Amino acid sequence: MSHPANEPYVRNAWYIAAWPEELEDGLVARTIMDRPLVFFRGPDGKVAALDDRCCHRGAPLSHGQVHEQGIQCGYHGLVFDGSGACVQIPGQDFVPATARVGAWPIVERQQCIWIWMGDPDAADESLIVDYPWHDQPEKWPHKKTTFRIEANYMMMIDNLMDLSHLAYVHRKTIGGNPEAHAAAEMVIEPTANGCHYERWMIDSPTPPTYVKAVGFKGNIDRWHRFTYHTPSTVIQNNGAIDVGKDARKNQDQPGLHFQILHTATPETETSFHYFWSVANGYRQNEPEATQQLFDESYPTFLEDKALLEVQQQRLDLDPDYRLVSTGLDKALTLARQALHKAIAAERPAASDAAE
Ligand code: FES
Numbered sequence: 001m002s003h004p005a006n007e008p009y010v011r012n013a014w015y016i017a018a019w020p021e022e023l024e025d026g027l028v029a030r031t032i033m034d035r036p037l038v039f040f041r042g043p044d045g046k047v048a049a050l051d052d053r054c055c056h057r058g059a060p061l062s063h064g065q066v067h068e069q070g071i072q073c074g075y076h077g078l079v080f081d082g083s084g085a086c087v088q089i090p091g092q093d094f095v096p097a098t099a100r101v102g103a104w105p106i107v108e109r110q111q112c113i114w115i116w117m118g119d120p121d122a123a124d125e126s127l128i129v130d131y132p133w134h135d136q137p138e139k140w141p142h143k144k145t146t147f148r149i150e151a152n153y154m155m156m157i158d159n160l161m162d163l164s165h166l167a168y169v170h171r172k173t174i175g176g177n178p179e180a181h182a183a184a185e186m187v188i189e190p191t192a193n194g195c196h197y198e199r200w201m202i203d204s205p206t207p208p209t210y211v212k213a214v215g216f217k218g219n220i221d222r223w224h225r226f227t228y229h230t231p232s233t234v235i236q237n238n239g240a241i242d243v244g245k246d247a248r249k250n251q252d253q254p255g256l257h258f259q260i261l262h263t264a265t266p267e268t269e270t271s272f273h274y275f276w277s278v279a280n281g282y283r284q285n286e287p288e289a290t291q292q293l294f295d296e297s298y299p300t301f302l303e304d305k306a307l308l309e310v311q312q313q314r315l316d317l318d319p320d321y322r323l324v325s326t327g328l329d330k331a332l333t334l335a336r337q338a339l340h341k342a343i344a345a346e347r348p349a350a351s352d353a354a355e
């Protein structure tokens, strides 16, 4: 039995499966929701997601290679197109209609490759989270990457919904003073498919990464805005300007402005692919500033990874272990409630499919 903090998957939803640049050198093998998949860009330029198992003798297609007609199995050379249909069998002209592998709906949009792992007839593209910052490379130059974290995907959402952890987990990077974090003013509200919060830290000490980025000399007014979209995407907007400039009214003033897309795509019940993208809104004409923001963010997110993985190990030891909520868990609680609503909404469809 698994710990109740480990949430099950929402299948009828869009998840980021890959970044487009990952496919520049060929195929990508990635397990999503326990299902091994292979991703590649087909001859028509479209990204395909197929089950990573050849229908001939079961070899992983990801051991093969991208082919002019799709993907070629590396065992006996069968070729499959982006729809999963076999289009070539070496040594014979006839290709039986049964020679095919599973294919999953994919949408490439705003420099993200989204996958739908539920009922294909319900794959409504209008449900994809909008991320217009990727469309504005001059105003918001960005850099992105992905790595695995061995924890349930909702541990990452919990982490992003309670920023009081910054003062402890990230004290050497973006942290700042613990009291200032605990005293931050929070406005938290539910949304149609998740929750949103805004967090203000007025006249607070400047963390080292902020000084490095824009050379703040003294204290700052600092704000964060986080929006959770079920099941596993969080959009973050951050800003800071020198103290004493009435930041609430003057958020557009020069200072530090950055934007982050976080998404946690479940690999298994206790692991996920963390996709993140940081955009620089303060020294846009300097590629080295975007690189520096990325390089500063990376170790910060590795600090989260290290914490989440040991947390998961502890929870796995005892599924009956009761966790205690604190006053700082309000956004986290709203996020979990929104997720439970999404899980409940697809339950009838899930039981229909099983019949
Ligand atoms: S297992 Fe793929 S071609 Fe034989």
Ligand SMILES: [Fe+2]
Binding pocket: 159, 165, 166, 169, 170, 300, 304
């Ligand atoms: Fe963190």
